[in-house]
Amino acid sequence: MTADLALIWPELILTIGGLVTLMLGTFLGDRQVGLYQLAALLTLGAAAVAVVALFGVNASVFSGTLAVDNFGGFAKLIIYGASAVSILVAPRFFTSGMRAEYPVLILFAALGMGIMAASRDLMTLYVGLELNSLAAYVLASFMRTDERSSEAGLKYFVLGALASGMLLYGISLLYGFSGTTNFSGIATAMGGQLNAGLIFGIVFVLAGLAFKISAVPFHMWTPDVYEGAPTPVTAFFASAPKVAALALMTRVVIDAMGPAAGAWQQIVIFLALASIILGAVGAIGQKNIKRLLAYSSINNVGFMLIGLAAGTPAGVQAVLTYLLVYVVTTVGAFLVVLQLRDADGNQIESIPALAGLSERRPGLAAAMAVFMYSLAGIPPLFGFWPKYLAFEAAVNAGLVPLAVAGIVASVIGAYYYIMIIKTMYFDDKSDVEITDGGNVVEGTIMTASALWLSVIGYLFIPMLGVASAAAAAVLF
Amino acid sequence: MSGFPILSLMLAVPVVGAIACLFAGDRNARLIALAATLVDLALGIMLWAQFDIGGAQWQFTERADLFGRFQWALGIDGLALMLIMLSVFLMPLCILASWDAIKQRVGLYMAMFLIMQTVMIGVFMAQDLLLFYIFFEAGLIPMYFIIGIWGGANRKYAAFKFFLYTLLGSVLMLIAMIAMIAEAGTTDIPTLMSYNFPVEMQTWLWLAFFASLAVKMPMWPVHTWLPDAHVQAPTAGSMILAGVLLKLGGYGFVRFMMPMFPDASAQLMWIVFALSMVAVVYTSLVALVQSDMKKLIAYSSVAHMAIVTAGLFAFNQQGIEGAMIVMLSHGVVSAALFFCVGVIYDRLHTREIDRYGGLAVNMPAYALFFMLFTMASIGLPGTSGFVGEFLSIAGIYEASSWVAFICTTGIILGAAYMLYLYRRIIFGELTKDDVKAMPDLNAREWAITAPLAAVALWMGVYPESFLAPMRGDVTAVVARLAPAKPAGDAHVSAGKPKAAAAEHGAAPAGDAPRAGGSQ
Numbered sequence: 001m002t003a004d005l006a007l008i009w010p011e012l013i014l015t016i017g018g019l020v021t022l023m024l025g026t027f028l029g030d031r032q033v034g035l036y037q038l039a040a041l042l043t044l045g046a047a048a049v050a051v052v053a054l055f056g057v058n059a060s061v062f063s064g065t066l067a068v069d070n071f072g073g074f075a076k077l078i079i080y081g082a083s084a085v086s087i088l089v090a091p092r093f094f095t096s097g098m099r100a101e102y103p104v105l106i107l108f109a110a111l112g113m114g115i116m117a118a119s120r121d122l123m124t125l126y127v128g129l130e131l132n133s134l135a136a137y138v139l140a141s142f143m144r145t146d147e148r149s150s151e152a153g154l155k156y157f158v159l160g161a162l163a164s165g166m167l168l169y170g171i172s173l174l175y176g177f178s179g180t181t182n183f184s185g186i187a188t189a190m191g192g193q194l195n196a197g198l199i200f201g202i203v204f205v206l207a208g209l210a211f212k213i214s215a216v217p218f219h220m221w222t223p224d225v226y227e228g229a230p231t232p233v234t235a236f237f238a239s240a241p242k243v244a245a246l247a248l249m250t251r252v253v254i255d256a257m258g259p260a261a262g263a264w265q266q267i268v269i270f271l272a273l274a275s276i277i278l279g280a281v282g283a284i285g286q287k288n289i290k291r292l293l294a295y296s297s298i299n300n301v302g303f304m305l306i307g308l309a310a311g312t313p314a315g316v317q318a319v320l321t322y323l324l325v326y327v328v329t330t331v332g333a334f335l336v337v338l339q340l341r342d343a344d345g346n347q348i349e350s351i352p353a354l355a356g357l358s359e360r361r362p363g364l365a366a367a368m369a370v371f372m373y374s375l376a377g378i379p380p381l382f383g384f385w386p387k388y389l390a391f392e393a394a395v396n397a398g399l400v401p402l403a404v405a406g407i408v409a410s411v412i413g414a415y416y417y418i419m420i421i422k423t424m425y426f427d428d429k430s431d432v433e434i435t436d437g438g439n440v441v442e443g444t445i446m447t448a449s450a451l452w453l454s455v456i457g458y459l460f461i462p463m464l465g466v467a468s469a470a471a472a473a474v475l476f
Numbered sequence: 477m478s479g480f481p482i483l484s485l486m487l488a489v490p491v492v493g494a495i496a497c498l499f500a501g502d503r504n505a506r507l508i509a510l511a512a513t514l515v516d517l518a519l520g521i522m523l524w525a526q527f528d529i530g531g532a533q534w535q536f537t538e539r540a541d542l543f544g545r546f547q548w549a550l551g552i553d554g555l556a557l558m559l560i561m562l563s564v565f566l567m568p569l570c571i572l573a574s575w576d577a578i579k580q581r582v583g584l585y586m587a588m589f590l591i592m593q594t595v596m597i598g599v600f601m602a603q604d605l606l607l608f609y610i611f612f613e614a615g616l617i618p619m620y621f622i623i624g625i626w627g628g629a630n631r632k633y634a635a636f637k638f639f640l641y642t643l644l645g646s647v648l649m650l651i652a653m654i655a656m657i658a659e660a661g662t663t664d665i666p667t668l669m670s671y672n673f674p675v676e677m678q679t680w681l682w683l684a685f686f687a688s689l690a691v692k693m694p695m696w697p698v699h700t701w702l703p704d705a706h707v708q709a710p711t712a713g714s715m716i717l718a719g720v721l722l723k724l725g726g727y728g729f730v731r732f733m734m735p736m737f738p739d740a741s742a743q744l745m746w747i748v749f750a751l752s753m754v755a756v757v758y759t760s761l762v763a764l765v766q767s768d769m770k771k772l773i774a775y776s777s778v779a780h781m782a783i784v785t786a787g788l789f790a791f792n793q794q795g796i797e798g799a800m801i802v803m804l805s806h807g808v809v810s811a812a813l814f815f816c817v818g819v820i821y822d823r824l825h826t827r828e829i830d831r832y833g834g835l836a837v838n839m840p841a842y843a844l845f846f847m848l849f850t851m852a853s854i855g856l857p858g859t860s861g862f863v864g865e866f867l868s869i870a871g872i873y874e875a876s877s878w879v880a881f882i883c884t885t886g887i888i889l890g891a892a893y894m895l896y897l898y899r900r901i902i903f904g905e906l907t908k909d910d911v912k913a914m915p916d917l918n919a920r921e922w923a924i925t926a927p928l929a930a931v932a933l934w935m936g937v938y939p940e941s942f943l944a945p946m947r948g949d950v951t952a953v954v955a956r957l958a959p960a961k962p963a964g965d966a967h968v969s970a971g972k973p974k975a976a977a978a979e980h981g982a983a984p985a986g987d988a989p990r991a992g993g994s995q
């Protein structure tokens with residue numbers, strides 16, 4: 001027991017840090033926001049250090065319910081990084097309404113996501129997922145006075161509860177027909193004859209998880225929630241929870257359902273293709289940049305699922321690399337959106353208002369162009385590389401038709417990405433005056449991610465390859 | 477060769493220049509861009525001077541394991557050398573051509589051109605399959621900007637069409653590359669060129685590559701992006717598009733499809749021949765009825781490229797050498813023709829042929845150069861066009877006399893549409909007042925047309941300079957294709973030579989006399 005505690009330092013640090021920040025907030029009031037922000041960032045930093053220190057450990061703790069391994073570590077580092085960025089960029093957005101709860105909620109969400117990425121048991125899976133979701137529902141409606149924000153929170157909650165219900169139903173079926181909630185036990189049961197109960201369990205669990213990663217056909221909430229939630233929260237939703245949910249899904253299908261590959265592979269292939277195509281087609285008519293990025297996230301999840309469908313170590317590596325590159329790109333894109341304010345300081349979200357941005361704010365437009373080309377996967381930008389890995393994994397696993405369909409559909413996706421670039425570069429200036437602004441922190445993060453996604457990222461391939469290979473290896 | 481990484485340097489110079497251009501003022505950006513492209517030209521000339529003809533197949537090789545899964549592997553053979561020379565030669569001229577024409581966002585414009593240059597020569601230098609693909613696709617980004625920002629009235633549509641059309645073609649090639657890497661276990665292009673893929677697999681790979689390269693080439697019926705892109709692009713954009721970008725397709729054929737999939741190439745050569753024959757006749761006829769100068773030249777490009785594809789798939793020395801010369805010649809001549817259009821477009825701001833007429837009176841120097849390039853495009857002996865077209869059609873004739881017959885009509889039709897164009901613009905009565913007011917070439921325009929004319933004549937009079945570096949590589953491709961090569965319907969046998977009394981100059985290597993004989 002004590003020995004187990006020594007292996008979950010990241011979770012302990014986050015719990016303690018979150019509670020301390022909460023107490024501070026309760027007693028000191030909302031004025032000391034800078035302090036809470038700092039406390040939360042330190043907590044995330046300490047947790048990240050703990051994760052790095054635990055790299056290479058491969059253990060199951062608390063009777064095999066939680067894994068401490070490289071796979072979880074890889075995912076946690078991305079999650080903590082994305083969480084830290086969404087804390088960093090918040091104060092400027094919530095000029096008046098920043099409250100102590102914001103960093104606290106992010107910390108608890110990060111804790112829940114860490115547990116999701118590390119769970120090896122259906123119960124810990126559910127606990128982690130709900131911890132994250134509860135924090136997320138509150139975050140979505142964080143701007144209490146804003147109608148759209150409240151609406152987003154409510155929608156997210158209702159549909160999220162529905163998904164949790166489906167997931168729980170699937171979990172109960174898996175438990176009922178395999179007699180255990182432990183992943184390795186389930187895997188043993190799946191190794192034998194697959195009966196209808198187990199198959200239904202697989203379907204429902206995957207449907208519940210598909211909701212969390214917003215894969216088509218469980219994606220309907222995404223555009224509305226992304227549009228309504230405050231922009232820093234949207235940046236958070238689009239990055240960290242995606243990592244956690246995809247890591248969780250990977251672990252579930254490889255670790256728990258590995259022997260029943262035939263059963264889940266079809267589902268994942270369907271989710272992948274449907275997400276790529278619908279994510280691309282749905283984005284075309286969008287006039288709101290946050291909605292567009294929501295469809296872009298649906299589209300990109302589809303490509304990650306192509307890697308997952310392969311079900312090989314190379315496929316898992318592709319998923320992990322994709323997650324990292326996707327998070328950097330998406331966070332960068334949302335940072336650009338955060339910079340867009342008109343003369344009165346109101347946020348600009350409409351795409352036509354971006355017309356002529358390249359002449360008003362050339363740096364900002366260039367960064368956005370990098371993010372868009374990268375999301376589209378056009379070389380030489382680094383967004384190409386994870387797409388390549390996913391397609392390679394699929395082709396080598398014999399799923400050539402899937403790869404061909406996916407890559408052809410990616411051209412549809414390219415259309416709306418280059419549409420944004422067209423608006424920024426080719427169109428005449430819009431009437432909306434976009435003011436200069438932004439602070440050093442945001443500018444630095446944005447510049448760094450844009451530079452990394454330009455050709456520089458390729459130099460990191462060997463490093464990423466080693467790290468993701470070490471992470472993927474523990475699942476097989 | 478020496479260990480100095482000259483190829484990496486050639487790639488780095490434009491990138492550095494591009495970054496500098498972004499931060500420099502308008503005037504400085506022009507100077508920086510010109511300087512960077514001239515440095516690259518100088519490096520290119522050094523490269524050519526040091527290239528060891530008849531030496532190792534791959535020279536100036538560089539290899540750095542930077543990316544783990546694939547490598548920074550560069551190296552050139554004769555085919556790549558010639559295409560690199562074409563790129564570095566055209567680039568300073570393009571910068572000069574846009575010296576006055578581009579007035580808005582000059583820094584960004586010059587940066588895009590410099591990036592374009594890196595990407596283009598990178599394609600020809602890459603010795604790693606993935607590196608090649610990255611360079612190959614990367615060209616879309618600067619070209620999208622060049623057409624979309626500085627293009628004509630309908631530029632946005634043209635930019636989209638260009639981007640999506642070529643992207644759709646390329647992605648299938650990527651899947652084929654993944655399959656090749658999995659099968660052969662390497663990304664090294666020279667190794668892949670001698671790897672024997674299973675015949676069944678070759679067919680699929682060939683079709684995937686064909687989908688991509690046929691769009692880039694462009695071959696009928698996927699050529700429709702080209703006229704749009706050309707018409708809307710700024711003058712220098714058209715020059716580089718016609719001059720170098722279209723050559724990526726032909727380079728891909730001779731570097732990848734033919735040596736890597738010889739059996740599939742032989743089985744499916746009928747597709748190439750059929751599409752080429754249609755293209756030669758159809759696009760020539762379409763060119764004949766154009767009222768827009770740029771569109772006319774764009775369609776003539778498609779027709780010329782069809783002779784290239786047919787020549788390449790003749791599978792013999794003359795055919796492939798001829799196709800390469802057509803590519804080089806077309807690179808110079810079509811860039812020159814687009815520039816000639818640009819010269820009068822800058823003065824009158826219209827591309828309508830009917831708006832001009834009688835330019836021979838007030839622009840005699842222009843009329844002279846335009847005539848030279850028109851003749852070179854038609855393929856008049858003494859110009860570059862003749863050498864290439866004659867050689868490729870001689871090669872095609874050996875493979876199939878019918879294909880040769882139909883491709884030859886392209887030359888006649890080419891003469892028709894080019895001379896008709898020339899007559900309408902240069903000859904006739906000088907009646908329109910605004911046309912009368914147009915001044916002749918200025919010093920900058922002389923500086924662009926004179927080198928283009930010199931090279932077109934050089935290639936026409938002494939093509940051996942250009943053929944010699946490529947000969948060994950073409951022989952290697954022909955040898956690789958030999959086992960799969962179909963018999964062909966024309967069995968040409970060499971005639972008995974007369975007593976070698978009047979031998980003019982000893983020819984260097986075995987096959988050479990035939991190539992030399994076309995002069």
